Amino acid sequence: MLKSTVDLLTRTSNFKKISCKRLSTVAQLKSNEKLDGFRTVQEDPLKHNSEHLAQFYTLSTSEKNCLFQHGGLPKSFEIQTKTFNETSFMIREPAIEIINYLKAIDYSKPPVKFVLFGKKGTGKTLSLAHILHYAVRDNFLIVHVPWVGNWMRRPKEFSNSDIKEGFVDINIDAAAWLLHFKVQNAVLLQKPEMRLLEAVQWNSRESTAKDVPLVDLIDHGINRIKFASRCVNILAEQVKGLSKIGVCKTLVAVDGFNAFFYPNIKVYTDKKEKVTPGKVTVTEGFLNLTKFDWHNSAIVVTVDELVIAQEDQISHYPRYLLGKTGFEHLDPFVPVHVTNYTKKELISTLDYYRERRWITSYPGQDDELYSLSAGNPYNLMKLCNGL
């Protein structure tokens, strides 16, 4: 545990050191502008609309480091970005649809919930990443969970909660998430209005006073790993409170939300008894954030088959994945279907691969790959690997 604490701390200090340096590299990337059909120079997601569909845009290195330094992109995609020497997203229908809604929503009403669903490998996480990029440009406070499955299916460590009987803390993961939150919202958290609304009594000796900056609360969670899980819940409550009084508008983005309702998880109590996700402390915080009892916010979650055990991966629809309780918790929501590539999108992707010199073309390549991959983005990527 001590080792991982040190690891966390070194990562924080590293980030502080390099953040300024990385900002300076943005100009270099932009000088090499391309105006092919599959690429757009419009790098601002605020201005993306349906005209840009099936085109790629490039995320600058500084923004990528801000948003996805501690997860948020699939691993296979990360490898591709390293090989291609750039991070490019394709502008696709689901992301554009949600971005248009986010622009039009009345934020004085309770939050609208969007649920991204679709088959494995269709690009739910990357659609979410595009939306996050939009949100950071539109000055949203981002509450983003990169992958709930990591907490429920393979937590780093678990221990019985001190405060609530029968609950289990996943403190290292919670502390890592706090760091993720801090990095993503580094700019917004510096605002003087981002303050703690009520005092927190951690135990008989430690407490955090009212009106201290929110960063202090997060730092306390990171430094005192024992309180990290509780800190997440308190932070969730504070974010809700701050949004309600209009200090910030919030985007809650959770990838693999159905993991909060899937009973067969690999978290155990100290006596090695299996628990349900409801008994994991952090669950409470995120279920709290996805309720209707606040405003000035929007909620985007994905439901994913991959987050649950393989034998239960039967259907990709929200009703099955969320189960009765989960569905009722989110209901009513706007379902957004992430589909396989259309022919246009597929050709655009292949053009992009060719431009990046990833694949060499041969006659009839597009048609063949389209039928082999059935338009599934992940399958297409796998097929192109060996070409």
Added chain:
Amino acid sequence: MALRRILVKDKIDQFIRIRLIKRLNKFDEIYLRMAALKTISTTKHLIFKPKIHLFSPFIQLNGMSQYPHYYIEPICRKEDQKELEKTGEISKYAHLPTKAAFSDHTCSSKHDPLVSLFTNYVMKSGKKSLARDLLEKTFEKVKRIQLERFHKTKNEEDKNNIELNPKVIFYKAVENSKPLLQLTGIKRGGVKYQVPVPITDKRSQFISMKWLIEAAKEKDRTVKFADQLAKELIDAANNSGRVIKKKQDLHKQCEANRAYAHYRWS
């Protein structure tokens, strides 16, 4: 053979006759050798004056194949079929007995005969899909290594010199690691000498592929086969690395043993 006479008598289609003549010619050679006949007659002569009755009719003509010898090879590629359709030759094939296509025959342009051969050499205990996966991963790794190098170099000219097509690298690697000679043990006066002998192209290609696979297997437990093979391929394509070293060692050995070369024939 009865079949031959019938064929000639009936004056069947010219095409079939040519095919059969070729085929029979090949088999006749075998018979002739077996009978230690010194003269080899012309094709026509053979067909009209077969001396088959001298030999056993039960000799198998097709090796271990499950097909009778007159079955023709399948034509799998779409392009080839279309060409035959254009020229009208396809009608000649229509009623000929044809062997079934192999399960890995494909009309895809991705298909590469040398790569599929290499896959078979990598394969262990019939796990072909695993072998194919390994090779695909190898090509992926080759591309990643080369692309990383590509992005690192600043000079435009150097960039163009970097080969990014993994198949080209693979071909180059196999070509570069082919040995020109090999050593065989020949016993003379109770001593076994390592005698340099010439090598057929097919054998040398097999050895080159075998060496590549062997080199890739010589690695740490933690390194993956595909990654190591990718490195070996790139090295061999650049005429350096362990496999090329092995080839040169063999050549040196052949050179050193050239005094024994005459043992091949004496």
